[in-house]
Amino acid sequence: METIRKPLSMSTTAGARPSRIAERLLADRHSLPLSIALHLAPGALIVAVYLLVAEPLVKSLGYPPFLGWAVAMLLALVPFELGLLLWLGRRRNGGFSLRGVVHYLDEPIPRRKLVALVIPLIFWFLAVSSLLTPMDNFIYRSLFRWVPFEGAGGGVTDVLAGYPHSVMLTALAVCIPLTGLSFPVVEELYFRGFLMARLSRLGRWAPVVSTVLFSLYHLWTPWVFLSRVIFFLPGPWFAWRKQDLRVSIGMHAGTTFVLQTFGTVALLLNLVP
Structure with a gap:
């Protein structure tokens, strides 16, 4: 398994306190409480930005609240997750490099074998998530009807219902490069390459804990x-087992890109109501 390099000495130009924070975050291992906090903090920030900024904004513009989540992630997920990684890279390397911050970047799997591994993982994700949708709906109806998000518990077509076709199409198309591709890549860099790599004390349980906290x-x-724990676990597990972050990136971003693109095309061709 990979031996995580210890961080290089870091500049103190920004002051002693930021340096101590960076050293703690760049340590070979994170304590479980620290890891839990780093996993859940961006999620809480995304929800807060959605409720306070993104949802009112998109509704005032006449777009469905579904688009608000893309806006919230753009305003919260990217600055928190990618911003933190770039800041740590600068503290460690003196520039905006992710070396020593994000692990599993050495690409040990040959490209053909990588493709042969990722494609079945995408099919697993699509098939299992679809099969488990009735369970998700049951849990929502039983426990989470109180959730205050408009359109919660419904599919994309339910969330978009009642809006003009052009508005629905624009909302879905805008999400392709965002929730369909860019955000999943950032999440994998942050949750797998940065956080999971620092759960090494857990051994083979590291990808399991990573998946649970990510969910x-x-x-x-x-x-x-x-x-989500069930259909998502193989990606982190193989990324950890093979020491190659491209596995989980390929499964995660590949699946969301396929879903977002096919959904948009289906709406464009009037294949969905």
């Missing part, structure tokens, strides 16, 4: 927690 991070869809 809890999705505070906006708590009813999907159990199914």
Whole structure:
């Protein structure tokens, strides 16, 4: 397994306190309480930005609240997760490099084998998440009807219902490069490359704990927690086992890109009501 390099000595130009924070975050291992906090904090921030800024904004513009989550992630997920990684990279390396911050970047798996591994993982994600949707709906109806997010518990077509076709199409198309591609890549860099790599004391349980905490991070869809652990676990597990972050990036971003793109195309061709 990978031996995580110890951080280089870091500049103190920004003051002693930021340096101590960076050293703690760049340590070979994180304590479980620290890891839990780093997993859940961006989720809480995303929900707060959605409720206070993104949802009112998109509704005032005549777009469905579904688009508000993309806006909230753009305003909260990217600055918190990617911003933190870049800041730590600068503290460690003197520039905006992720070396020593994000692990599993050495690409040990040959490209053909990587593709042969990622494609079945995408099919697993799509098939299992679809099969478990009735369970998600049951959990929502039983426990989470009180969640204050408009359109919670419904599918994308339910969330978009009642809006003009052009508005629905624009909302979905805008999300392709965001929730369909960019945000999943950032999440994998942060949750797997940065946080999971620092759960090494847990051994083979590291990808399991990483997946559980990642599922809890999705505070906006708590009813999907159990199914997300099931359909998502193989990606982190193989990334940890193979020491190659491209596995989980390929599964995660590959699946969301396929879903977002096919959903948009289906709406464009009037294949969905």
